[in-house]
Amino acid sequence: QGTRDHPPASVALRDRLLAAAVACFKRHGAAAIDTPVLELRETLTGKYGEDTKLIYELQDQGGELLALRYDLTVPFARYLAMNKITHMKRYHVAKVYRRDNPATTRGRYREFYQCDFDIAGQFDPMIPDAECLKIVHEILSDLQLGDFLVKVNDRRILNGVFAACGVPESQFIAACSTVDKLDKMPWEDVKKEMVGEKGLSPEAADRIGEYVQLHGGLDLIERLLQDPKLSQNKLAKEGLGDMKLLFEYLTLFGITGKISFDLSLARGLDYYTGVIFEAVLLQQENDHVEEPASVGSVAGGGRYDGLVGMFDPKGRKVPCVGVSIGIERIFSILEQRVKASGQKVRTTETQVLVATPQKHLLAARLKLISELWDAGIKAEMLYKKDPKLLKQLQYCEDTGIPLAAIIGEQELTDGVIKLRDVATREEVRM
Amino acid sequence: MAEEAAVRAQAEAVRRLKQDKADPDEIAKEVAKLLEMKAQLGGDEGKHKFVLKTPKGTRDYNPKQMAIRERVFNAIITCFKRHGAEVIDTPVFELKETLTGKYGEDSKLIYDLKDQGGELLSLRYDLTVPFARYLAMNKITNIKRYHIAKVYRRDNPAMTRGRYREFYQCDFDIAGQFDPMIPDAECLKIVHEILSDLQLGDFLVKVNDRRILDGMFAVCGVPDSKFRTICSSVDKLDKMPWEEVRSEMVEEKGLSPEAADRIGEYVQLHG
Numbered sequence: 216q217g218t219r220d221h222p223p224a225s226v227a228l229r230d231r232l233l234a235a236a237v238a239c240f241k242r243h244g245a246a247a248i249d250t251p252v253l254e255l256r257e258t259l260t261g262k263y264g265e266d267t268k269l270i271y272e273l274q275d276q277g278g279e280l281l282a283l284r285y286d287l288t289v290p291f292a293r294y295l296a297m298n299k300i301t302h303m304k305r306y307h308v309a310k311v312y313r314r315d316n317p318a319t320t321r322g323r324y325r326e327f328y329q330c331d332f333d334i335a336g337q338f339d340p341m342i343p344d345a346e347c348l349k350i351v352h353e354i355l356s357d358l359q360l361g362d363f364l365v366k367v368n369d370r371r372i373l374n375g376v377f378a379a380c381g382v383p384e385s386q387f388i389a390a391c392s393t394v395d396k397l398d399k400m401p402w403e404d405v406k407k408e409m410v411g412e413k414g415l416s417p418e419a420a421d422r423i424g425e426y427v428q429l430h431g432g433l434d435l436i437e438r439l440l441q442d443p444k445l446s447q448n449k450l451a452k453e454g455l456g457d458m459k460l461l462f463e464y465l466t467l468f469g470i471t472g473k474i475s476f477d478l479s480l481a482r483g484l485d486y487y488t489g490v491i492f493e494a495v496l497l498q499q500e501n502d503h504v505e506e507p508a509s510v511g512s513v514a515g516g517g518r519y520d521g522l523v524g525m526f527d528p529k530g531r532k533v534p535c536v537g538v539s540i541g542i543e544r545i546f547s548i549l550e551q552r553v554k555a556s557g558q559k560v561r562t563t564e565t566q567v568l569v570a571t572p573q574k575h576l577l578a579a580r581l582k583l584i585s586e587l588w589d590a591g592i593k594a595e596m597l598y599k600k601d602p603k604l605l606k607q608l609q610y611c612e613d614t615g616i617p618l619a620a621i622i623g624e625q626e627l628t629d630g631v632i633k634l635r636d637v638a639t640r641e642e643v644r645m
Numbered sequence: 646m647a648e649e650a651a652v653r654a655q656a657e658a659v660r661r662l663k664q665d666k667a668d669p670d671e672i673a674k675e676v677a678k679l680l681e682m683k684a685q686l687g688g689d690e691g692k693h694k695f696v697l698k699t700p701k702g703t704r705d706y707n708p709k710q711m712a713i714r715e716r717v718f719n720a721i722i723t724c725f726k727r728h729g730a731e732v733i734d735t736p737v738f739e740l741k742e743t744l745t746g747k748y749g750e751d752s753k754l755i756y757d758l759k760d761q762g763g764e765l766l767s768l769r770y771d772l773t774v775p776f777a778r779y780l781a782m783n784k785i786t787n788i789k790r791y792h793i794a795k796v797y798r799r800d801n802p803a804m805t806r807g808r809y810r811e812f813y814q815c816d817f818d819i820a821g822q823f824d825p826m827i828p829d830a831e832c833l834k835i836v837h838e839i840l841s842d843l844q845l846g847d848f849l850v851k852v853n854d855r856r857i858l859d860g861m862f863a864v865c866g867v868p869d870s871k872f873r874t875i876c877s878s879v880d881k882l883d884k885m886p887w888e889e890v891r892s893e894m895v896e897e898k899g900l901s902p903e904a905a906d907r908i909g910e911y912v913q914l915h916g
Contacts, residue, residue: 220779223732274756274760598823600824
């Protein structure tokens with residue numbers, strides 16, 4: 216449940232997507248690593264907050280207690296701590312496992328790919344963070360998914376807003392997770408949850424509401440830097456200052472057209488400490504989507520400075536920032552589009568079919584195809600001793616093979632082959 | 646340091662209480678005190694006990710290793726594609742019942758997932774059984790497919806010999822009713838292309854046929870019931886000399902010395 220086989224057409228499309236993401240990561244100088252799908256249970260414990268119950272555990276079969284990895288970030292932190300690495304720019308494309316409720320129409324599976332790019336190390340502020348956003352922009356543009364928006368916020372600004380609005384520190388996380396729902400629920404419902412379920416005072420909720428419905432660019436940042444309540448909060452000032460720096464760098468990268476500083480962005484995971492961001496596709500009119508909310512986010516990430524320190528025996532910190540590309544969601548969208556357009560996707564890359572029109576020519580076929588393979592040409596033949604020419608040509612049409620190399624008795628005598636263009640039926644002797 | 650000593654003392658006190666089967670309320674009180682002391686100590690306690698490693702029999706791949714791996718996979722995939730194979734992918738776990746009864750003795754090496762209230766699952770042991778399941782599920786009668794993915798076996802990992810519990814398999818299979826030996830020949834051509842391409846040096850592909858082996862056993866007087874066990878002895882000829890294999894067949898597997906000698910005349914042949 217929550218898993219699926221990937222038939223050839225699916226895999227072909229998916230591999231193309233992954234290749235596009237990897238090409239971008241490489242362009243930015245990232246190196247690849249891989250980690251086991253299994254981790255010690257204790258490695259994953261205490262890292263995912265509420266989501267811990269979604270981890271797949273392995274049965275105790277008398278050895279170590281194991282679990283399937285939930286994401287690629289915690290394994291990365293473990294890898295850094297294990298190898299005492301302080302600086303690294305890495306990408307990792309692999310499957311992760313979550314015992315979610317797979318609403319499979321929304322593209323949510325229990326086994327799915329993640330494409331992660333992370334920069335670990337102590338550097339000057341916001342430069343690596345800006346590069347992560349540039350990468351998201353490049354990949355989403357490259358995949359031609361249509362218009363998209365990258366929302367950016369900062370955990371420090373959020374916490375600063377909560378403090379300024381009179382929320383007690385112990386309720387920051389609860390407030391955060393409620394604000395996070397603003398992309399799915401209107402403010403009225405969010406406010407109700409804050410007051411009714413999470414026990415915030417209605418005044419505090421109102422004050423929060425004034426802030427979290429704001430979004431914009433450098434102008435908004437400047438305005439908030441002048442805000443009398445926020446400017447008194449050290450954390451908020453720090454966050455706003457870095458946000459301003461970030462936007463200056465993004466302007467130099469030429470991508471601010473698709474970036475929005477959005478105070479309602481909260482992001483689920485506990486381990487974020489600074490900038491957080493999320494990319495969403497802006498719905499096209501001709502997209503067949505079941506529910507408007509199902510477009511969902513296609514990339515997300517942020518800064519997490521404390522995670523590696525949780526693994527290091529001496530608690531040494533390695534600050535990190537990274538992004539995860541939601542390849543499965545993008546894949547679902549593209550798959551739907553391909554289906555809707557009626558496009559036929561080839562599942563092989565074969566260039567030529569080696570065919571014989573008469574009987575007793577298997578040997579000639581085997582010899583020729585071997586020559587083609589040895590020369591690096593992608594070739595196929597039917598596994599029949601004496602196939603009919605029509606059947607062979609039909610096979611070409613069915614699988615999209617563009618050319619047929621035909622050797623019959625005449626060609627053998629003349630020492631040539633006949634190359635036929637399957638679509639146009641033109642033939643050339645060579 | 647003093648706090649840690651205090652925590653240890655408290656832990657010891659709790660242990661003693663439990664050993665002496667003291668009043669459960671008192672135990673609960675002391676345990677609560679212990680937990681509070683630990684919490685106040687902060688995350689340090691956890692870090693001392695923490696083991697930083699990958700599970701037994703598994704390993705990370707660093708960038709250098711990844712570069713080599715990528716090169717090897719490219720060579721392999723290029724070859725599979727050159728032969729017109731399609732690629733499929735299957736989930737890393739299968740229903741436990743899908744894998745049951747397919748691997749004989751090796752079934753004990755399968756990783757099972759904990760029963761967490763849903764379906765009973767196991768990690769795949771190879772790519773062939775999932776392939777067979779895929780064919781049956783989709784009612785496919787003809788396909789040429791490759792599948793490159795990791796499989797999982799709770800082996801005894803002799804790490805230096807390159808034997809892990811999590812490792813890649815690169816499979817190429819042709820399913821379907823065809824004229825004899827043509828697909829079989831293509832499989833061997835593929836092995837030849839890949840091994841040549843990777844420039845590993847000189848190599849040899851040994852070929853035989855189960856039907857020839859079984860026919861030979863029959864002709865040499867091996868009882869039908871002993872075919873498989875004799876087969877696995879013969880299989881050891883690449884690691885042991887004939888004398889030892891013969892001993893095993895006669896002494897351990899109860900084969901008559903005459904039959905063993907007759908087998909010996911055949912199995913040492915190659916050409």
